[in-house]
Amino acid sequence: MPEFRSVGKGEEIGEGQAMAFDVDGQLIAVARSGGELFAFSDICTHRQCNLSSGGDIDGTAIECECHGSRFDMKTGEVLDGPAVDPIEVFEVREDGEDLQVGV
Amino acid sequence: MTGSPFVIVGASLCAATAAATLRDSGFDGPIVMLGAEDLVPYERPALSKEYLRGGSSIDDTFVRPALWYADNGIDLRTGTTVVQIEPATREVVLAGGERIGYERLLVATGSRNRRLDVEGSDLPGISDLRTVGDSDEIRAAASSGAKVVCIGMGFIGAEVAASLAEMGCIVTVVEIFETTLFRVLGPELGRVVERLHRDHGVTMHFNDKVERFEGDLRVERVVTSGGLSLEADLVVVGIGTEPAMDVMTGTGLDDPAGIPVGPTLETAIPGVFAAGDVARHEHPVFGPIRVEHFDNAIKMGATAARNMLGGSEVFDDPHWFWSDQYDSQIQMAGFAPTWDRMIVRGSLEEGSFCAFLLDERGVVRSSVSLDYKRDVRRSFGLIRSQIVPDPQALEDPDTDLRSLVPQD
Secondary structure (H helix, E strand, O other): OEEEEEEEEHHHOOEEEEEEEEEEOOOEEEEEEEEEEEEEEOOOOOOOEEEOOOOEEOEEEEEOOOOOOOOOOOOOEEEOOOOOOOOOEEEEEEOOEEEEEEE | OOOEEEEEOOOOOHHHHHHHHHOOOOOOEEEEOOOOOOOOOOOOHHHHOOOOOOOHHHHHEEOOOHHHHHOOEEEEEEEOEEEEEEEEEEEEOOOOOOOOEEEEEEOOOOOOEEOOOOOOOOOOEEOOOOOOHHHHHHHHOOOOOOOOEEEEEOHOOOOOOOHHHOOEEEEEOOOOOOOOOOOHHHHHHHHHHHHHHHHHHEEEEEOOOEEEEEEOOOOOOOEEOOOOOOEOOOEEEOOOEEEOOOHHHOOOOOOOOOEEOOOOOOOOOOOOEOOOHHHHEEEOOOOOOOOOOOHHHHHHHHHHHHHHOOOOOOOOOEEEEEEEEEOEEEEEOOOOOOOOEEEEEEEOOOOEEEEEEEEEOOOOOEEEEEEOOHHHOOOHHOOOOOOOOOHHHHOOOOOOHHHHHEEE
């Protein structure tokens, strides 16, 4: 059972947007797409760019702005290279205004 | 099916992507991949950057793990040189004489470096960069404090200069044009990149070229036409590439500008396809064009594979690439050898911008960014659709470029 941590307010993340939060030194991105929330490691596994800073979101996919790798935000799997390794994904929920990530 | 394999000449990023796409598309027939190098297919971008600087290993560069080929029934033969393709009998001929028949053929032999043919160019200590071995050779000579002269300031030269400067080498550049990346970016944008290198301590001599190399046992000096004599412990030459066409001799497709292929990447010889650096394809927007980009190698390899299986997919990719230098990144898409007007969002002075190169109609033919990552990829739709966007919207950083393209 993951431990849910409050990272901010849900309203900070609009539809089609992503934002990164420092959770115990690990940068975790939270994105909202199609009304659904996704939480995943913010660090692209290819060259360590931050996915949340400018990564374009389309459905459950996020595309790294540095070298174009695409990841499924729900499963973490690579949809398009050059990245080879998946990103870690986390549980995420809203409790009232409170945005919580499970670590 | 006759039972002959699908043969891929070349064992590169493009070739491996094609093989993987064949399997992903459900093709379960035999695939033979023939590569002249001794390694399994690997990616080259890191060779001028992380790998050169010692920050990544060979394994990190492999397109697929070494065992993937056997696991997927792909007969990968490394260290194998193809000398000739014989379309009349549908065979490829290997050095040593072995012949392999093909059902379909993909030529993905890539490109090779232009050589600098001047006095002393055979001296040890003069390298160029294409293979893992080349990168190893440069790194071995690039100790901190070593004097390095880079000949040519295209993308490879600029990336190598940046890596070597970061490794503590004293880097001097000799470039034939008036600034860095001149042929691709033109003078105004080229100078922004020039400034980036100057800020990192690189000394650059423009409008000059190598007259000869001097040295006894290895290179010691670079003498230029402009009269400079530059001390050198190591020289790296990066003066461009040409398509690796040898295997096409006698086929009628050995055009020095690249193997001509149609919009679906098939050549004039039925069943023979070409992709990657070696292919000069008929692009629906840019016309006949040959590019040497990483992303293009992947996408062309995949498209060629699907069309080898009977597809008729037109390759209309906008040709995107990046170049990482120091902590900065250039991205570029499209093709604009000349342009009528440039519109900039962001700031050239501050070195953070996306520039749009427009033709006389006002169509975006190409976009270039420096440390302004988001927008080049977002401009793909503009380049593909050839619509005329509102120039003010291009300039306004708050306008999402994707919103300028009408959705169908």
